[in-house]
Amino acid sequence: MRSLEENSEGQGKRRDFVPMLFFLIIGILMFLSMTLLVNGISRWRDGDLVSMAYVAMGISGLLFSAMNITTFQNRIRRVLVGRSRVLTVLKCLKCGFELKRNFKEGDYIYGQGESCPSCKSQEPLIITSIYVEKPVTRARLGQ
């Protein structure tokens, strides 16, 4: 609930503080896990229970850290934003010439475009179709 209170002055500071604390804890955990793993492996020859436990705890700690970092990364705001290439198709009603170009603001189906580069007629090209070439792509947002 804390993270949902909006427009409060302290929230920005808290938001900055939380990732710092998170990475500090994860860093400590990774360091401890690595130490345990290295110790466990170096004592492995003895084959005692403690070295096995060290290795197991070290691997678990590293996996736990990796899982949390991945989750945190996902949380860092990757949302789907409509950044796609939209094309406008224009047709000359006199010579049948067809032109495909990037969409310009103000284009609309059955609207008029530029003059025909093929037959150089005075009649403008007519917009027959507008469509997206590639579907919506992922883009990073809010950073």
Added chain:
Amino acid sequence: MNGMLIMEQIIGQAPPSDTSQILNLIMVILFLIFLVWGQRLQASVILKDIEYALARLRLIRDEARKTVIERIKSVGKLEGDPSKEVDRYLEYVFIEPVSLDPAGLVWKLDHLLKVAENRARSEAQSLIPQASEVQRQNILNVLEVAQSLNMLYKIIRHYYIMGKKTASYFIIIQLQAILPEVMMQANALLAALHAFSYGHVIGDGAGEIVAARFAQGAEGELIAQDTVVVDVPFNERVISIVKSRGPGGVVGMPGDAVMKLLERDRYDLVIMVDAGLKLEGEKSGDIFEGVGAAIGGIGTEKYKIEEAVTKKGMPLYGVIIKMSLIEALSPITKDILSGVERAFDRVKEIIMEKTAPGARVLLVGVGNTIGIK
């Protein structure tokens, strides 16, 4: 070797040692923890998921708000900050009429919807007086998207806080169950933002494109609010095409238009073309047809069309172009455009099959006409 010994100790085939006793104790403690606090632990894991989804929703909502403000500033050539007006608009609510006495409910709803529409328009007019009508209509679409996202975020936040406060497992799992659909809706609305901002044709306009293909960009007569009718000859028949007046982002009042036209003229057949949501696993751009009013929305326009057609005892056919929710609200794809071609051909076939020469056909294109004349 030691590992085998531990396993034997755990399963009780070896004499107990200190290690096995410690392991047994840990297992008993874990069992008790899960027995007593199991549901609570599960609820807190689900709450974390919801919190994550909520953070994304807030981000999407904020992006929508930012887009609206930037768009208003650029289109309206404003020097001041329209944030206050935008925030006020985002908090508008539509208060539905009382349904205790259902008689006449549709007309009350219809009236309130028109009031809401006119109010939004007058607000847009006063906010961006320099903008053209088309730009204003598109800005209104963007505002509506931002408003929907704001409402979605607030509703999910409400249930999240309530679930957390009451620690009710059932509220939490219900929220978790609907979350994928809510996020799908939010992503679809986000995709619509860009399309509405720049005036791209969207998937929902598929029915309008079919109608525009028949009308070939003719101006037509204004028959209802934002709705025009164009008469075109077709193989010894006359088709009256009802469509929203583009290229601004409006859906018009096809119900009012059909009611007026059926009162005014004689028709032999009514055909409606609309975009419809596909089921998962179905192909985008496929068409299906049926009998009845092919129109979505709150239901007032559908009611009017059904009433008018029933009164005259006329056949009513519907052709629907399938697409997903995200496709309906984002710029139109090639798949859907090929569906438009198929729907166009199918409408011609239906007209030829179902009517004789000299007949009059009413063709209604339904959808958002953004980017289509």
